[in-house]
Structures are given as structure tokens and as C-alpha cells.
């Protein structure tokens with residue numbers, strides 16, 4: 001499937017991953033509708049582009065969904081979600097409402113209106129803590145936060161709606177996406193928060209020893225993977241890890257950020273957060289490489305440099 005003139009809905013399209021995805025889809029000549037309630041992202045991430053329609057609304061609001069789905073869509077990229085682990089520990093019921101009820105409502109409307117492919121952005125966090133550092137798609141999921149449980153539940157609903165109403169889906173499990181448009185903030189990711197601290201010469205606080213690892217993935221590579229998931233026939237009704245296949249220590253991230261921002265910040269350590277049980281994690285991406293042709297290209301040093309350069313503007 002090509003994206004030329006395809007009608008595409010992106011829920012959460014104003015968010016950190018979403019706005020990068022939308023800008024790429026527009027470059028590929030898709031006609032894009034964004035549904036976002038702007039609860040977690042700044043208006044203005046997306047400009048008044050040709051072929052882009054932005055609708056402000058909550059994915060759980062049935063009236064808004066009816067209005068949106070009065071137009072046909074070929075592909076739905078469902079990214080809207082309550083983000084993420086720490087926020088879900090504070091408010092698990094709101095997490096359930098948005099990530100589970102919202103996902104089910106978008107799935108049902110999509111199935112009812114003959115969407116050809118439903119792409120669901122799930123999360124590496126659903127693997128939880130286990131003895132294996134490398135997570136394969138068939139590794140047993142063990143969610144350790146309400147967010148991880150809600151993302152896994154969304155995956156189950158994708159399959160249930162497929163079996164019940166014959167709509168094709170593809171699930172992508174994202175892993176620590178970073179890059180331009182990723183906002184800093186109390187419940188947000190480590191990289192934008194470190195960059196914000198470094199740019200004002202404040203201490204970078206590592207919660208743990210610094211030897212903790214994650215599979216940090218530059219947003220352009222994440223977007224490539226999401227688009228492949230929505231367009232490749234090999235991806236139908238499959239689950240894919242999207243990452244780099246490599247582990248990066250949090251201490252290295254902090255050092256790179258200090259270097260690329262020319263900062264006088266110091267790295268200091270505080271105790272690990274109570275909900276954070278996962279010490280090391282990387283994604284096995286062989287399935288996405290083989291079936292989708294996914295190939296992450298950005299090294300961690302290039303990705304951090306590009307993200308710091310964007311934040312400095």
C-alpha cells in the first residue's frame with residue numbers, strides 16, 4: 001500500500017511521536033486528520049499544512065468520533081494515550097479510561113467504517129521485569145505499572161476486534177522514543193528532562209546507579225517503523241518490536257547531553273523510583289527487519305545531538 005492520497009487518521013497526532021508521524025505522512029502525500037485533545041502536547045506542534053485537518057477532542061467522546069468517522073479512512077494510526085508509567089501510578093483509573101476505553105472506541109469505529117489497517121502503538125514497558133534483557137515479541141508480558149497493563153489490554157482488544165469484525169491491525173511496541181517535539185515535564189521522558197536541566201546548567205538527577213539501560217530509539221526511526229506497519233501486507237495482524245536492538249546506559253545519555261549542550265551541569269544520583277523495577281532492557285527487532293524491512297539508522301550520539309540542537313532553537 002502506498003500513502004499517496006490515502007486518507008489517514010492519527011489519534012494523538014499532536015504528540016511527541018504523533019507530530020513527527022503526521023509531518024512525514026504529509027510529505028508522502030497522504031490526507032491526514034488528527035484527533036487530539038491537547039492534554040499532553042502544545043498546540044502549534046503542527047502548522048496549517050495543506051492536506052491536514054486537526055480536530056480537538058477526546059478519543060472517548062462518542063459524538064466526536066461519530067463526526068470524525070463520517071469521513072472514510074484507509075488507515076488509522078492510534079497513538080493517543082495517557083503517558084505514561086509514572087502518571088498511571090498516580091491515576092490508574094484515568095489511564096484505564098483513555099488507554100483502554102478510548103482504544104476500544106477507536107477500534108470499534110474503525111471496524112464499523114471499514115478501515116483497511118489499524119495501527120496500534122503499544123509499549124516495550126509491557127514486558128516488565130524478567131531475567132532476560134532482550135525482549136522478543138513472544139516474551140511473556142508482565143506489566144508492572146497500570147500504564148503497561150493498559151497498553152497490553154489495548155493489544156488484546158486489537159486482536160479481539162479483528163476476530164469479531166475482520167478489521168486488520170498491526171501492533172508496534174515502541175521503545176523509549178526520543179527526538180524533536182518530545183516535551184520535558186514531571187511525567188515525561190528522561191532525555192527531554194535532562195536536556196532542559198543541562199540547558200540551564202542544573203544538575204542532571206539519575207534515579208538509580210546510571211547503569212540502568214533502555215533501548216532508546218530516535219523518533220525518525222520510530223516513524224519509519226510505524227509507517228511500514230501501516231502499509232506492508234506482511235504486517236497484517238502481527239506484533240512488532242520497534243527499537244534499535246541496542247542497550248544504552250542512562251549515565252551515557254546524561255554525559256552525551258552535557259557534551260552536546262556545552263553545559264556545566266553535574267550528574268547526581270538519587271534512589272530509584274518505587275515503581276521502576278526494570279534495570280536493563282533492549283528489543284529484539286529481527287521480526288520487524290524481516291517482515292517489514294524496518295532498519296533503524298540513527299546512532300545514539302547522532303540522535304542526542306539532533307535532539308539537543310532542536311531544543312536549543
Ligand SMILES: NC(=O)c1ccc[n+]([C@@H]2O[C@H](COP(=O)([O-])OP(=O)(O)OC[C@H]3O[C@@H](n4cnc5c(N)ncnc54)[C@H](O)[C@@H]3O)[C@@H](O)[C@H]2O)c1
Pocket residue numbers: 011012013014015016017018035036037038039040041057058059060078079080081082083098102121122123124125151173174175176177178
Ligand atoms: N514515546 C515513547 O517513548 C513511547 C514508548 C512506548 C509507547 N509509546 C506509545 O506511543 C504513543 C505516542 O507516544 P508519545 O510519546 O507521542 O506520547 P504523547 O503524550 O507525546 O502524545 C500523545 C498525544 O495524545 C493526546 N491525548 C492524550 N489523551 C487523549 C485523549 N483522551 N483524547 C485525545 N488525545 C489525547 C495528547 O494530547 C498527546 O498529544 C502512545 O500511545 C504511547 O503509549 C510511546
